[in-house]
Amino acid sequence: MRTFATTVACLCAGLLATAASMVGYGPASAEAIALSVIDTGGDLASTQVILENYKKANPDKVKEIRIQRAPAPELPAKIKAQQDAGRLDINLVLTGQDGGSLLAQNQQIIQIPDYQKSFPRDALTDAGRALYDEGNGYLIPSVGNAGGPVLIYNPAKVPNPPKTAQELLAWVKANPGKFMYARPANSGPGRSILQGLSFILGDSKPLDPEKGWDKNWDFLKELGKSIEYYPTGTAITLKEFAQGQRWMIAGIMEWDMKPRAQSVIPPDSKISIMENTTFVVDGHYWCIPRGVPQDQVDVIVDLMKFMWKPEQQVLTWSAFIGPVVKAATIASAPKNIQDEVKEFWRPEYDQIGTKWKVSAPLGVKELSYAMDRWDREIGADQVKK
Numbered sequence: 001m002r003t004f005a006t007t008v009a010c011l012c013a014g015l016l017a018t019a020a021s022m023v024g025y026g027p028a029s030a031e032a033i034a035l036s037v038i039d040t041g042g043d044l045a046s047t048q049v050i051l052e053n054y055k056k057a058n059p060d061k062v063k064e065i066r067i068q069r070a071p072a073p074e075l076p077a078k079i080k081a082q083q084d085a086g087r088l089d090i091n092l093v094l095t096g097q098d099g100g101s102l103l104a105q106n107q108q109i110i111q112i113p114d115y116q117k118s119f120p121r122d123a124l125t126d127a128g129r130a131l132y133d134e135g136n137g138y139l140i141p142s143v144g145n146a147g148g149p150v151l152i153y154n155p156a157k158v159p160n161p162p163k164t165a166q167e168l169l170a171w172v173k174a175n176p177g178k179f180m181y182a183r184p185a186n187s188g189p190g191r192s193i194l195q196g197l198s199f200i201l202g203d204s205k206p207l208d209p210e211k212g213w214d215k216n217w218d219f220l221k222e223l224g225k226s227i228e229y230y231p232t233g234t235a236i237t238l239k240e241f242a243q244g245q246r247w248m249i250a251g252i253m254e255w256d257m258k259p260r261a262q263s264v265i266p267p268d269s270k271i272s273i274m275e276n277t278t279f280v281v282d283g284h285y286w287c288i289p290r291g292v293p294q295d296q297v298d299v300i301v302d303l304m305k306f307m308w309k310p311e312q313q314v315l316t317w318s319a320f321i322g323p324v325v326k327a328a329t330i331a332s333a334p335k336n337i338q339d340e341v342k343e344f345w346r347p348e349y350d351q352i353g354t355k356w357k358v359s360a361p362l363g364v365k366e367l368s369y370a371m372d373r374w375d376r377e378i379g380a381d382q383v384k385k
Contacts, residue, residue: 030295030298030299031063032059032060032061032062032063033061033062033063033091033295033296033299034062034063034064034065034066035051035055035062035064035065035066035091035092035299035300035303036066036068036089036090036091036092037051037065037066037067037068037090037091037092037093037094038067038068038069038070038075038078038090038092038093038094039067039068039069039070039094039095040069040070040071040072040074040075040093040094040095040096040098040099041072041094041095041096041098041099041188041284041285042096042284043094043095043096043142043143043284043286044067044069044094045258045319046142046143046284046315046316046318046319046321047094047142047143047284047307047316048067049315049318050306050307050312050315050316051065051303052065053306053312054303054306054307057306058302061299061302061303062299062303068090071186071232071233072095072096072098072099072102072185072186073098073099073102073185073186075093075095075099075102075103076099076102076103076106076108078090079093079103079108079289080106080108082289082291083108083289083290083291086291088289088291088292090289091288091289091292091296091300092286092287092288092300092303093109093286093287093288093289094142094284094285094286095139095284095285095287096188096191096282096283096284096285097131097134097191097282097283097285097361097367098184098185098186098187098191098367098371100135100139100285100287100364101364101365101367101368101371102368103138103287103289104135104136104138104139104287104364105364105365105368107290108289108290109138109139109287109288109289109290110138110287110288110289110290110292110297111137111138112137112138112140112287112288112301112304113297113301115137115140116137118301118304118305119132119140119304119305119308121133123308123325123326123327124141124324124325124326125144125322125323125324125325125326126281126353126358127144127145127146127147127281127283127322127324127358128141128144128283128323128324128325128326130144130281130358130359130360130361131144131281131283131285131324131361132324133360134360134361134363134364135285135287136364138287139285139286139287140285140286140287140304141283141284141285141324142283142284142285142286142307142316142324143283143284143316143319143321143322143323143324144281144282144283144284144321144322144324145253145254145281145282145283145321145322146253146279146281146282146349146352146353146356146358147188147192147252147253147254147279147280147281147282147283147361148189148192148193148196148250148251148252148253148256148279148280148282149189149192149193149196149197149250149251149252149274149277149279149280150250150251150252150253150256150271150272150273150277150348151168151248151249151250151251151271151272151273151274152241152248152249152250152251152255152256152265152269152270152271153247153248153249153269153270153271153272154241154244154247154248154266154269154270155268155269155270157178157244157247157248158171158247158248161248161270161272162272162274163272163274163275164200164274164275164276165197165200165201165219165274165276167274168223168274169219169222169223171248172223172226172227173225173226175226175247176226176228177226177227177228177246178246178247178248179223179226179227179246179247179248179249180227180228180230180231180237180240180241180246180248180249180250181193181227181230181237181249181250182230182231182232182233182234182236182237182250183230183231183232183233183374183375183379183383184370184371184374185371185374185375186232186233187233187234187237188234188252188254188255188282189234189237189249189250189251189252189255190230190234190250191280191282191361191367191371192250192251192252192280192282193250194220194370194371194374195280195361195362195367195370196277196278196279196280197216197219197220198212198213198215198216199276199277199278199280199357199359200274200275200276200277200278201215201216201219201276202215202276203215203216206278206359207359207360207362207363207366208366209362209366209369209370209373210366210369210373213370217373217377220374220378221377221378224378224382227382229382229383229384230378230379230382230383230384231383231384232383232384234255237249237250238255238259238264238265239264241265241269242264242265242266251271252282253282253320253321253349254282254319254320254321256269256271256346257320257341257344257345257346258319258320258321258344260344261320261340261343261344271346271348273348273356277356278356278357278358278359279352279356279357279358279359280358280359280360280361281358281359281360281361282321282361283321283324284321286304286307288300288301308324308325309325310323310325310327310328310332311328313325313327313328314328314329314330314332314333314334314337315333315334315337316328317330317333317337317338317341318337318340320341320344
């Protein structure tokens with residue numbers, strides 16, 4: 001018959017074993033997780049191969065990958081509904097600066113554990129460091145480049161493309177409905193022209209949309225008088241440009257090269273870079289919603305480290321946005337990727353950093369403010385799906 005002391009000892013041993021297994025030191029091994037990914041910024045075009053490579057290399061950590069997509073403006077409400085219900089079915093978010101800024105502003109994502117040690121800033125390109133600083137440990141950059149804005153135009157319809165903001169306004173007024181850009185809250189080119197025009201126009205504080213964008217807000221309102229409507233995403237601008245409904249659209253490096261490579265827009269499309277342009281860095285992030293269990297967080301952070309390995313980062317060149325890790329040079333990419341990038345690269349992009357300055361994007365609060373004000377004062381009744 002067991003004595004009381006023996007029973008207590010056995011109970012304590014059991015509790016200690018359970019506690020140890022819960023923190024990862026006991027005999028129980030963690031099960032492979034289902035990676036449930038939502039992409040709101042088109043990041044999968046450049047990083048899905050990295051997710052698959054990680055799963056293949058770590059079958060003990062990831063058993064399956066589930067993917068869903070959603071527009072960036074819908075992301076915060078979608079995640080909040082799951083967080084309020086205590087039933088998250090998303091454990092990894094892939095997003096742009098639009099969705100990322102909203103999630104960070106709403107405190108819906110966690111700060112990545114030991115992010116400065118695990119994700120050293122010194123390993124990054126200039127664009128990567130700008131994104132890293134903006135993300136502040138909540139958003140880990142996955143891909144990025146100098147962004148834009150550039151004007152993508154049909155040379156048969158626009159023989160003399162605008163070279164200044166004033167020429168752009170005059171051209172749009174003379175050709176009503178032929179210029180288009182998408183709602184900034186769900187479009188990289190839309191955010192780029194929203195932010196970039198402040199530099200081009202010579203606003204007093206290009207990084208302060210609330211107190212330093214007097215010229216920009218006035219210009220955007222005047223420009224909007226000759227814009228038929230603002231679509232909810234970049235894809236629609238590309239489609240209508242390809243169909244000849246629009247003769248000129250806002251663009252960035254990624255959405256200039258990739259659509260030509262994929263025959264989404266004509267390969268003979270040209271770009272114009274306006275005087276005084278400062279390229280505003282564009283990129284994508286990975287982040288983890290609050291409420292994701294710790295065992296899943298551990299795996300996803302390990303996946304993020306894997307995503308930063310140079311041999312994985314070089315694969316992102318195939319999507320024409322490029323790596324954030326500086327060791328992942330185009331020269332170290334597979335030859336087929338090198339050849340495609342070379343074919344669709346423009347000589348103008350070689351002048352970024354010399355002829356054309358580069359700026360970090362707006363901070364989280366500033367970008368949220370700018371997108372919200374644009375929705376209220378510029379897009380208002382003109383945003384259509």
